[in-house]
Amino acid sequence: MILKKIKNPYLRYTTILLLAFTLIISLFILSVYVGVWGKIPSKKELTTLKYQQASEVYSADSVLIGKYYLQDRQPIPYANFPKHLIDALVAIEDERFYSHSGVDYKSMLRVAFKSILLQDKSSGGGSTISQQLAKNLYPRTKRGKFNLAIAKLKEMFVASRLESIYSKEEILYHYLNQVSFGDNTHGIESASLKFFNKHAKQLTIPEAATLVGMLKATYGYNPRVFPKKSTNRRNLVMQAMYKNGYINEKQKDTLPQTPLQLNYRDFNYNDGIAPYFREEVRKQLLKWTKEKNAKGEDLNIYTSGLKIYTTLNYQMQLLAEEAMQEHMKKLQSDFEKSYGKNAPWLTNKSIINKAVKQSLPYKKLKALNLPEKQILDSLNKKKRMTLATWDKDITIQASTIDSIKHYSKFLNIGSLAVDPKSGEVKVWIGGVNFKHFKYDHISQSxxxxxxxxxxxxxxxxxxxxxxxxxxxxxxxxxxxxxxxxxxxxxxxxxxxxxxxxxxxxxxxxxxxxxxxxxxxxxxxxxxxxxxxxxxxxxxxxxxxxxxxxxxxKINELAKAYTTFVNNGKHSTPFLIKQIATSKDSIIETFKPQISKEAAFSNETNMIMLELMKATINTGTASRIRNSYKLTNDIAGKTGTTQNNKDAWFVGVTPKLVSVTWVGLDNHEIGFKSTSLGQGANAALPAFALFLQKMNKEADFNYITKAKFKKPTDAILQDLDCEPIxxxxxxxxxxxxxxxxxxxxxxxx
Missing domain, CATH: 3.40.710.10 (DD-peptidase/beta-lactamase superfamily)
Known part of the structure; x- marks a missing residue:
């Protein structure tokens, strides 16, 4: 009827077109809403938001030493978000966040006007924080303009539903714990720890603005990769904070002058403190979760956000690794000089051929049923590669066989320190470099x-x-x-x-x-x-x-030596004390395993300690006193195997049992001489340097100043004889x- 009243045919046709367009758009929106183009999560589904959480590994002194994850995410409560972090996010991403109900139509019209009519590509996306949360929870899977329109509509519907279920604080809680910061880092806590090595609640205004600024383009504004672009983006965020009244004029003028100072810490599988220890913990956790899940649990070390509290002492591990590096760098140099140009890893064809055939590249080619000559030709081809040395990595033209020869010469180490009373592992060094030598000389060798x-x-x-x-x-x-x-x-x-x-x-x-x-x-x-x-x-x-x-194995030898300072009872070395949920609800507690009966009499115990003290004071380990000037109460034993293949030292103090092995992974290669390869020279210094460092730290006085019990007069009388x-x-x-x-x- 209305159309008939319109006399002008052009106006009538235009009206018909507009009505048809409106109907089509309405039907399209309705089709998206009812799920024709893919289901939209219901309110019920949205009330139980779940996302992957990294499991965290803590030392006994409460330091986060590692994570296991598919997505590096550590959710934290809203109370741990500093106010200026929230202000920065709202100011730059969604300044009307507190007034809209999930969709900011005013912003959408602005973006549409600038993008469509003015062709301004810098106009932004117009998505609210709620819409961005929807996008992060349900990532887009298809490309193209039509699919983009569907995705945008879905995100609007999901955002509206989220706003009807959650408060504004809860929306921010989920967003800041969910959003990606690139490099497989998710959530503000993980990002804060990675880029500034601090918790989110400790972020300053410029630091918070830096991380919030990354959200527009996680790679393009990565402060480690593009510090200048990141700084400019950070300052733009703070300008938006001023515009919205979150910082004052003085702050607006002074804060942008703050230099960008990162304290980057990547929780990398290969790097960081105690990598061999973390790997052994991971293996034990996989076994534990398998047993738990067989009983009906649903636990995953990569996604369940477990908190693993270990026995490792962070500071002791740090000192032990420093001592190991100091000693092994010098020993490696002496070792290579002792052989000179006639080194077996360079000249002994039998040793080289065995090493090549045991290598992974050779085995992969062999599995393809290639002829031996073709395999060796392939492994002999030169290419640009980076090889590790104790000083720095070197990049040269080398073949795979050159690489095998290079790494065949490396001395390796296994070093374990345990509390003899409980068996708690305090230090675990499974090798010289986890990136290049994955084999753990404590748990595997x-x-x-x-x-x-x-x-x-x-x-x-x-x-x-x-x-x-x-x-x-x-x-x-x-x-x-x-x-x-x-x-x-x-x-x-x-x-x-x-x-x-x-x-x-x-x-x-x-x-x-x-x-x-x-x-x-x-x-x-x-x-x-x-x-x-x-x-x-x-x-x-x-x-x-x-x-x-x-x-x-090293851990088994350490177990035996704990008897000498644990009243004849052995304690089994263990690594994990407790496992908890992400909310610190304890799932499992691991107790020390100590033998019920003593392995020997108290008299034997006292005599053996005196015998092993003599090893330190006047015997094969006397350089502990003479060269390293250590005055601590120490007992111990050196060890050197046939043809100088293995060097050992066991250091026993009242509060710590330490076992160190040094040698080569290739059993056919030993030290050139006993003077170089004996336990007192190759293994003992790692312990001595470690103890020297501990002596300087007052926190370790309870270990370093501990004294052995004095033997009885009867025992001293039994030992009172001419030694020779x-x-x-x-x-x-x-x-x-x-x-x-x-x-x-x-x-x-």
Missing amino acids: KRQVGSTFKPIVYTTALEQGIGPCTYFSAQEVEYKNLKQWSPSNSGSKDEAYLNYTMQEALSKSVNTVAVKVLEKAGIKNTIEQAKKMGISTDLPNEPSLALGTAEV KKDGFLKRLFKNPNKKKRKEFKRS
Whole structure:
């Protein structure tokens, strides 16, 4: 009827077109609303917003040392958002945030006018914070102008529903915990920790403005990548804050002069403190969640936002890593110089070929069934690559085989420090560089333990009633029933005339005596004693056990040594104390595992400590006193294996047991000389430097100033004897020091 009244045909057709257009647009909007182009989440769904949360790993002294995540996000309560952070966000992103109900139609008209009529590409998107939240919760998946229109409408509907469910504070809470800051960093807390190494509640106005400024273009305004652009954007945010009355004129003039100062900390898998420790925690968590989920739980270490409270002491780990780097850098240099141009990783074809065939690049090509020649040709092709050194990374033209040779020469380390009373791991260094050497020498590696096994042999002897002042000849013996096996010492031939007490023999690490003590104590008894002390690895039922031919993990050896300062009871090293939800509701608590029965008597305990103190004071580890000037109460044992393949040192203090191993991943390569590769030179310094650093920190006085219990007068009397006796004149007259004594080893 209305159309008939319009006489002008052009006006009538225009009206018809407008009505048709309006109808089409209305039907289109309705179709989006009812879900023709994809379902819109209901209010019920929106009341239970869930998003991935990173699990956080904390040291025992409450330092965040790492995260496990698919998206790096750490939600925090609204109360932890500083006011100026909220003000910056609202000022630059949605200045009418508190007055609209999810969609700012005034802003949309402004954007439409500028974009469509004036072709102004800098007009912005017109999306409110609520719409941006909707976009982040339900990301766009399709491109194109038509799909963009659908997505925009969906976001408007979702934004309106969000506003009907949540208060403005709750909208801001979800937005700031959800939004991406690039580099897989989500939420303001994670962004604050990454770029400024501080919690969001500690952000200054310029810092908050910097992070808020990134939201327009997370890469283009990344302050680490584009500091100048980021600074300009930050200042624009603060200008908007002034315009909206959030900062005063003085602040508007002075704050932009603040230099951009980042304290960038990327929670990277390869980098940061204690990477080997964090990896071992991750492995244990995966096992734990699998067991929990089998019982009906729904836990994921990458998305559930767990909080893992560990035993690691952050400051101790830091000092230990510093000590390790100082020592290993120098040792690596000495090691390479000792071989010179004839280094086995350069000249020994057998060693090189084995290393190549064990490498991942070779195995990948081999899996493709390529001919050997083609594989080697491929691995020999030069290309530009970066190789790590102790000084700095170098970029050169090199082949994959060159790279294998380069990394084959690196000495590695495993170093563990535990609280002997509880088994809590305080320091965990699984290698020299986690980025290049993923293999963990604490949890994965088994190496011959050398003379660090001797204290177990001597403990057995004492438990079998052999007195500490029993003398044993140092003369070399050839055992007829052991294929003429003949263990020797590194001393002079005149040592054949000497007889050592157990204290002196242990402190000087006399091999010939250790075998004789084992013979008298009994191999089976020694293996049984080792089990009582916490060694679960199968030990060789051979006389060479006395010299440490058994291959044992570092954490297992540490477990055995805890008995000496834990009243004969071993404590099992453990890493995790508690696991909690993101809201700190405890899910699981892990208690120390301490053996119920003592592995030996109190008398044996006191004697063994005195024997191992002698090792530090006058024996093979005396450089602890002489070179490093350490006066702490320390007991311990050095260890060096055959052909200088493995160097060991175990340091025992009243409050800390520390085990250090140094060697090469390739078992075929050892140190060139014993002077370089012995435990006292290759392993001991890492402990000594670490303890020196701890001595300077008053916080560690409870460890560094702790004292061993004084032995009783009866024990001191048992140890009161000449450490060495020389054979009498007649015995020396008829003994040829160059001739080995021949006998059978008595097994018992």
